Amino acid sequence: MLLKLRALPVLLCLVFQFAVLAPAAAQGPENFLQTQREKLSGIEATVDRMEKEVDDQAADDGELVAVRVELERLAREVFDASLAFRPRLTEINTRLEQLGEPRKEGEPAEPEEVTRERTRLLDEKASFNVLIGDAERLSVRINSIVDEIAELRRDLFTRTLSRRYDVSAALSSDVAGEFTQEVGRVYKRVSAWLTFVVKYRLNSLLLATALATIAALALLFGGRRLFGDFIEPDPTETEPTYLSRLSLALFSTLIPSLSIGVFLASTYYFLDYFSLLRSDIAPLLWSLFSVILLVYFVYRLARAILAPRRPNWRLLPVRSQAAQWLLVLAVFTAVSTGFDYFMDQVYSLFGSQLSLTVATSLVATVIVGLLIMAIGGVSPLDDEEGRPRQWPLKFRYLLFALGAAIIIAAMLGYIGFARFLSQQAVVTGAIVATMYIGFLTAGAITSEGAFANSWLARRLERYTAFDETALDQLGLVTGMLINTVVVLIGVPLILLQWGFRWADLTAWSYRIAGRIQVGSLSFSIIGILTGILVFVVGYFVTRWFQSWLDGKVMARSRMDSGVRNSIRTGIGYVGLVIAALIGISAAGINLSNLALVAGALSLGIGFGLQNIVSNFVSGLILLAERPFKAGDWIVAGGVSGTVKKISVRATEIETFQRQSVILPNSELINAAVGNWTHRNKLGRMEIPIGVAYGSDVRRVHEILLEIAKSHPLVLKNPEPFVLFAGFGDSSLDFEIRVYLSDILMQLNVQNDIRFAIVDAFEAEGIEIPFPQRDIHVRSGLFRAQEPDETPKDEEPADEMEEEQDEVPAGRRRRRRKVDPE
Structure with a gap:
């Protein structure tokens, strides 16, 4: 009966929650389950369709890439x-823990509402587990x-490179006539398109060309305005x-090449925007523009490196005549490769x-191989006596081997492999050379004092208050920025040349941009x-504000120079801290995960050397061994803090x-020091608690353990x-032992657990006792009494037992009798 009365408030709460909240909660999860089930069914249907497309488009690399992007x-x-299932599952698991395990046989039966609630939650959890299993199975399938x-793409790429063609058929006399016919077809189609556009859409053509020209000139003149000294030599x-x-080599290559690229891309875009491109002209025009950009880029790069007419600006130590020949050979190599690419697009368009395709590729690749070997055969260097000297042996053999491999592969009929080698030798070689110049430029800028003597630094000194140290640091940032830009531009271009598609790069960028989870820390x-x-910008803003405050505000006052320096330094520290906090927030990193790192970075080291050698040596030992650091909680003798x-x-x-102690x-070295947070802040906390004799100790143990686990x-x-823990004088003693990831939070945890214990014990009717003493004083004189002697006026034993029975349950009283003489 007593158990039922104690459980009545709990039953009323459960009935209210089940009657009022359960219908709404049940309706919400049901709709959610149905929505997620339909979503997964739709995704599975799409995956089925994608799988069929993979089988149908097994020979088309572009379609396979598109299907892969859609699948990802x-x-x-x-x-x-x-992930959408996790919050509800966590809520269900928490609720099941609160309800507890079902009552075992022999235990009092639990309320029917609790049983129904547990059954409903278990059914809902099973439904979620089924959907999670379906999602995992679908993810594995994708x-x-x-x-x-x-x-399939690897096999397709391998077959393309390893396929062998009949070269003898491509060398027949009919191939020349077929080539002339295809060139004529291209001429007729392009001339017909131009005639139609000029006759009927002239205004749109002129507007598209004008807009493209304006975009290119804006980039060209803007680049010359900003980097004029780097584009044209002094x-x-x-x-x-x-x-x-x-x-000069870097910017004189990039700025004009970007201008030409913007002009060609804008022309194509505006022609397509004004509906001037036909479906049979657009591929030809795009291929032609790509070839023009390639040839121009190779020309500008070779001209910037070799500088045939400016020996003092030449990057490579080659002779002027050899530089001219190398420039011509590099341009012709790019023209041959571009011609092969353009004609391949023409043949593909016209079917x-x-x-004819084999013959054109054979001639073009053989020419490229011969040109590469010709570059290796040039004698561009000077020996000690001033006579022409060939390239270094390894580099010359590399060029000969590459050119011979292209020619041999083409003559044996491996046209795909020969074309791949020739294109990589030209395009990838140009990209790698540009990247190498970029890396060298970044390295030269980051060298000490180099950036401070540059044209850009002189302008910054004119318009800002940067000193030499700030300019040197800015040079480091500029070098890092150049390296980053070179990698972000050069690596994707090389990957595109090696068979990858834009869709591949897009998928990788999504993965890189996605959040990475490492334990509880997530970042991207x-x-x-x-x-x-953001931190770099905040750093330079702080330096500017320091200079402005010191030079414009405090300089006008009669403030002491030491105070001014303290204020300037303090503002610098505050600015750096704010910039760091904003940068960390912009990076998406939770500051609570950096508590240990912040504690290590806040380590303060004093340099006030004293004459006490023992303290000095002890300080060095502490700094070297680091038995504790700033922010640690230590106990040293009678000091804890x-x-x-x-x-x-x-x-x-x-x-x-x-209190600062x-x-x-030397005291910290010679005496024992306890460190609560030496390697980490993990620590154990104990909370003693006593209950009255006669309490259900197993139930007490269960309640305490549940409270500890729920925090x-x-x-x-x-x-x-x-x-x-044991049987005390006034109570049955228990002790809660829990581990905290941050032992410094133990006071808060102790408060929470103690409040929870009080609430739980009150709900269960469990009493927390306190020591009691009953003293009975009788009238008369005190006298000593032998142990075996019984006083005449002493109460009978049964009356004492009866008096003890009147003591409230759960309290054990210790009685002390003082008998009169």
């Missing part, structure tokens, strides 16, 4: 759908199809620095015979780069009463433990 998008949707696509400078030559590469950029500062003479400890380092700051591993 579906995989992300499946992953997001699986990944298997993606792997299959990767395997004729009065007879001995330019290595940084000046590198900068020409295979023999893009977020980290953004945070670094947080380490605030470690210097070479003494260590400052702040107690929890905010300065301990000599969010208590670790699950090592798991909490409740110890039945």
Whole structure:
């Protein structure tokens, strides 16, 4: 009866929750389950269609890439759908833990509402587990199809390179006539298109050309305005620095090439925007523009490196005549490769015979191989006596081997492999050379004092208050920025040349931009780069504000120079801290995950050397061994507190009463020191509790363990433990032992657990006793009494037992009798 009365409030709460909240909760999860089930069904249907497309488009690399991108998008949707289940599952598991395990046989029966609630939650959890299993199965299937696509693309690429053609058929006399016919077809089609456009759409053509020209000129003149000294060399400078030559080579290649690229791309875009491109002209025009850009880029790069007419600006130490020949050979190599690419697009568009494609590629690749060997045969260097000398042996053999491999592969009929080698020799070689110049430029800028003597630094000194140190640091940032830009532009271009597609790069960029989870810390590469950029901007803004405040505000007052310097330094520290915090927030990193790192970075080292050798040596030992650091909670003798500062003479400890205690380092070395947060902040906390005699100790143990496990700051591993400590004078003693990831939070956890214990014991009717003493005083004189002697006026034993029975349950009273004489 007593058990039923105690459980009545709990039953009323459960009935209210089940009657009022359960219908709404049941309706919500049901709709959610149905929505997620339909979503997964739709994704599975799309995956079925994609799988059929893979089988149908096994020979088309572009279609396979498109299917792969779509599948990876579906995989992300499946992953997001699986994440959507977690909050509800966590809620269900928490609710099941609150309800507890079903009553075992022999235990009192639990209320029917509790049983129904547990059954409903278990059914809902099973439904979620089924959907999670379906999502995992679908994710595995998508990944298997993606792997299959990767395997198909590798096989397709391998077959393209290893396929052998009949070269004899391509060398027949009819091939020349077929080539003339195809060129005539191209001429007729292009001339017909131009005639139609000029006759009927002239205004649109002129407007498209004008807009493209304006875009190109804006880039060209803007680049010359900003980097004029880097694009055109200074004729009065007879001995330019290595940084000046590198900068000239880099910017004189990139700015004009980008201008031509913008003009061609804008022309194509505006022609398509004004509906001037036909479906048979657009591929030809795009291929032609690509070839023009390739040839021009190779020309500008070779001209910037070799500088045939400006020996003092030349990057390579070659002779002027050899530089002219190398420039001509490099341009002709690019023209041959571009011609082969353009004609291949023409043949593909017109559906020409295979023999014509083989013949054109054979001639073009053989010419490229011969040109590469000709470059290796040039004698561009000077020996000690000033006579022409060939390239270094390894580089010359590399060029000969590459050219011979292209020619041999083409003559044996491996046209695909020969074309691949020739294109990589020209296009990839040009990209790698440009990247190498970029890396050299960045390295030259980051060298000490180099950036401070540059043209850009001189302008910054004119308009800002940067000193030489700030300019040198800015040079480091500029070098890092150049390296980053070179990698971000050059690597994708090389990957595109090696058979990858834009869709592949897009998929990789999505993966890189996605969040990476490492334990409880989640971050993304893009977020980290953004945070670094924000921190750099905040750093330079802080330096500018320091200079402005010191030079414009405090300089006008009669403030002491020491105070001014303190204010300037303090503002600098505050600005850097703010910039770091904003950068970390922009990077998407939770500041709570950086507590240990922040504690290590806040380590203070004092340099006030004193004459006490022992303290000095002890301070060096402490700094070297680091038995504790700033921010650690230590116990040294009678002092307990947080380490605030470690210097070479003494260590400052702040107690929890905010008292600063300065301990000599020799005491910390020679005496035992307890460190609660030495390697981490993990620690164990104990909470003693006593209950009255007669309480259900197993139920008490169960309640205490449940309270310990339910606290969010208590670790699950090592798991909490409740110890039945012993039988006390007034209580049955228990002890809660829990582990915290941050032992400094133990006071908050102790408060929470103690409040929970009081509430739980009141709900269960369990009493927490306190020591009691009953003293009976009788009238008369006191006298000593033998142990065997019984006083005449002493109450009978049965009356004493009856009096003890009147003591409230759960309290044990210790009685002391004083008998009169």
